[in-house]
Amino acid sequence: MSDCMSCVVRNRAICSALNPDELGALSKLGRKQVVSRGQTLVWEGDESLVVANVIRGVLKLGVSTADGREQIVGVVFPSDFIGRPFGKESPYSVNALTDAEVCIFTRSSFDDFAKDHPDLQHKLLQRTLDELDRARQWMMLLGRKTASERIATLLLEISNRLGNTGCSSIAPFLDQFELPMDRQQMGDVLGLTIETVSRQLTKLKEAEMIALPDRRTVVIKDRQRLQNLAEAA
Amino acid sequence: MSDCMSCVVRNRAICSALNPDELGALSKLGRKQVVSRGQTLVWEGDESLVVANVIRGVLKLGVSTADGREQIVGVVFPSDFIGRPFGKESPYSVNALTDAEVCIFTRSSFDDFAKDHPDLQHKLLQRTLDELDRARQWMMLLGRKTASERIATLLLEISNRLGNTGCSSIAPFLDQFELPMDRQQMGDVLGLTIETVSRQLTKLKEAEMIALPDRRTVVIKDRQRLQNLAEAA
DNA sequence: CGGCGAGTTGAACGTAATCAATTGTCGTGG
DNA sequence: CCACGACAATTGATTACGTTCAACTCGCCG
Secondary structure, eight states: OOOGGGOTTTTTSGGGGSOHHHHHHHHHHOEEEEEOTTOEEEOTTSBOOEEEEEEESOEEEEEEOTTSOEEEEEEEOTTOEESOOSSOBOSSEEEESSSEEEEEEEHHHHHHHHHTOHHHHHHHHHHHHHHHHHHHHHHHHHHHOOHHHHHHHHHHHHHHHHHOOSOTTSOSSOSEEEOSSOHHHHHHHHTOOHHHHHHHHHHHHHTTSEEOSSTTEEEESOHHHHHHHHTTO | OOOGGGOTTTTTSGGGGSOHHHHHHHHHHOEEEEEOTTOEEEOTTSBOOEEEEEEESOEEEEEEOTTSOEEEEEEEOTTOEESOOSSOBOSSEEEESSSEEEEEEEHHHHHHHHHTOHHHHHHHHHHHHHHHHHHHHHHHHHHHOOHHHHHHHHHHHHHHHHHOOSOTTSOSSOSEEEOSSOHHHHHHHHTOOHHHHHHHHHHHHHTTSEEOSSTTEEEESOHHHHHHHHTTO
16 A cells, blocks of 8 residues: 555544554555445445445445345445454445545454554444444434434534544534435435435425535535434424 | 352453453452342433443443433343443433343443453454444334334344353243333334334234233244344345 | 223324326436 | 436325324232
8 A cells, every 4th residue: 555644534544543663564454445436345244354444435334125125324434444343244235425435454454453453453442432322323313203303413414524524623514515425325324215305305495404506515504403403302 | 349250241241351360350440230120320411430241131222302202222131241431421321121230340440451451452342343233233123124024123132132141052042031121112122102012012923923921921933934024025 | 999000902193105297407419 | 509318306196104192901019
């Protein structure tokens, strides 16, 4: 791999646990890979052969039933970690929602490296704990929130995650952004159909909480009201 | 704390990563605590002050909205780990579903101990990854499965988790067991109301997939059909 | 025997799904 | 540049599943 030291996610990804020497060793095991929108990195049920850090772009983790129903169980952004280290098959597939770039490792080489680097494992543990908390918050959404509450929550979540680029000087969230997914995928994240997603977006627009200049762009016009709606008061 | 070496979850909890000396050191930091049904160990939103291992009994992790809707986001069984190590406030409350016994530590002392014991952190990481996978499977259930599929999945899940007592010689799942929760709590795990839970249980009974000798006891009469239903074919 | 809480069953309702038609957007080639 | 086709998104009408509200049953304990 080229140059970890100048990597844009150097200070946010789990690599931040490593000193320059260790980083050099890790970099020998991995390589950068470009992934184009729609491409699949890992298939659901396959043995977990690779892990990766996201450098650029957005990817989804998806689960599907035998009869074709689909649920997106995670969305990963730059600096996030992908994959299931330490054995096991992957219980979900990984797909690129946008063109993306990842820093990819074979699982076995990553596992070996991690065994000798407790600090890296510590970072990975913290990240996994955070991801678990996020998954549990989403369980509340899927189990108990109404359609409009779900949409409001998703828009705020994307705003926050796209905003947190780690550059501390920049705003922690964005009031205007591009959706990294289409309506069907929004439905798959929220446990709703495409039609319901569309209708609820229209309602939020009519209520002047958001604007939709084009189908991929969202402008948050009244964050407070959107927040109130999302928190299911 | 009394005697870790003779602890019933000694070989299944994260403690299994430790040698007898280390175990002795850890045991000085914790203590056994009995928790009776309904009692709350941790409140949602409070700073995370304690972590624990479950020795006996079943506990729930719950999230609730301002207007009183509730979602159970996790159910923990003997040998499972409870709590949010490494800072942060707990995003969920922890309640005993049955009378239980836990091995409890202050978060700060556990954190310190874990820092010096990479093997323990490794166990904890594996456990957290497993828990994350389970949470994601549950997201599929909450987002995409029908009421009857949800009930079938829950019954099989409880059967499996109660069966996996670690005693490898014993059956990996049980065909008869006591539900560790009431109808309301089943609803809160599944994102359903109490009435829907009741109706669907009646249907499974009428379809002869299960029997319900009394309101807490479940007998699985046709595991295969229940499995088919649960997997949403 | 009476009263209470948990659970079941029934009837009416409402939210989101489904089915269907239309509009809008983008990329391509004439 | 515009016409066209393909696909994404919106909008409308109807249906269905699970919720809500309400009555009733069961088991348990005083």
